[in-house]
Amino acid sequence: MRVKHLLVISLLILISACSNSTKVDENLSEVELYQQAQKDLNGKNYSAAIAKLKALDSRYPFGRYTEQAQLELIYAYYKISDTEAVRDTANRFIRLNPDQPNVDYAYYMRGLAAFDQDQSFLARFIPLDMTTRDPGAARVSYNDFAQLTRFYPNSAYAPDAKIRMVYLRNLLAAYEAHVGVYYLERQAYIAAARRGTYIVEHFDGTPSTANGLAIMVEAYQRMGMTDLANSSLEVLKLNYPKYPAIASGTYKPMVKELADRDWFSRTIVRWVGSNNDPLPPGQTRANEDLEKRYQDALEEIPKEIKASTK
Incomplete structure (x- = not known):
């Protein structure tokens, strides 16, 4: 079945070319x-739209529609999943038009x-756990969204960016937890303890914070560092009394359970996954229900986690 999917992908690539x-x-x-x-965009003929928008940009660099055409070009590239072209075009727009009213859209699309870089076409057919993969693109995306929300806090795209940032921060923290477990399994206890400490210090408030503490407890116990193990365990008990590893009253290694998704992560992934389409550029194509979806998502976040993400 996967061979058929790959053949379909190859055919689509040829058609696109x-x-x-x-x-x-x-x-x-x-x-x-x-x-x-515009007619091509409305008809979802994005390749034809790209050709015309590029022609407009090159033939009329100071024209009436040039800046809007550049924004539409970012959108069209996104719709054909050309992520590199999206970022290159967005960076060019930001560099050439830093004061343009809709420059926040370029930050958002970047x-x-x-x-979406790791949400590849292949991943739709081959199940992948995103928290076990190199999070380089996730870090880049988080930083890009952080710039948008810092420079344009009142942007129409800021609420959506903030929700994605919550998801990305949780993803990055979960990845660090996987690395910590990897070190535990290979008896690299110093490296595991450092990774757990990194999670607690840099990703406090995420669902993986408890995992970071658990990694520290287990690493210190196996190295015979009783005082450090006990102090880490006390912090774990105080802040996460229902954590599975301490449910029986004494710490039990939870290496397998660390890979399990929690309720918060599942909720955020489902919300973000159903909202992959970008907000179209310009006021005339804005997504009117963005604020409602943002508020709905916030209402589903537990109070203790919501407070830690403010």
Whole structure:
């Protein structure tokens, strides 16, 4: 079955390559190019829209529709899953138009492209645990969204970016926990203890904080560092009294359970996964129900976790 999926993917790539060779009439005016590009976007013919938007950008670099065309180009690249082109085009727009009213959209799309980078087409057919993979793209996406929310806190895209940042922070913390377990399994206890400490210091308030403490307890116990193990265990008991490893009153190694998803992570993943489409550029194409979805997501977050993410 997977072979068939790969064949379909290969066919789509070939079709995309052929469609990218779309020629644009050299006699079209700026207005005609923009109108035809809009028609292609509305018809979901993104490759044709890209060809026209690129032509408009190169032929009329100081035209009336140039800046909006550049924003639409970012959107069109996203719709064909060309993440590198999205980031390159967004970076170029930010560099050339730092004061443009809709520059926040370029920041948003840049982060969204990195966010989706690991959500590859292949991953839709081959199940992958994102918390066990190299989180490089997740870090880039988090930093991009952080810039958006810092520079443009009142942006229409800021609420969506904040929700994704919560998910990404939890993802990064979970990845660190997996690394800590990896070190425990290989008896690299000093490295495991350091990784657990890193989680507690840099990802406090995430669902993986308790896992970080548990890794510290187990690593210190196995190294015979009783005082450090006991102090870490006391912190774990005080802050997470229902943690599975201490449910019986004494610490029990929970290496296998550390890989399990918690309620909060599952909820955020489901919400983000159902909201992968970007918000279209410009006021005329804005997503009117963004605020409602943001509020709905916030209401589902437990109070103690919500407080730690403010």
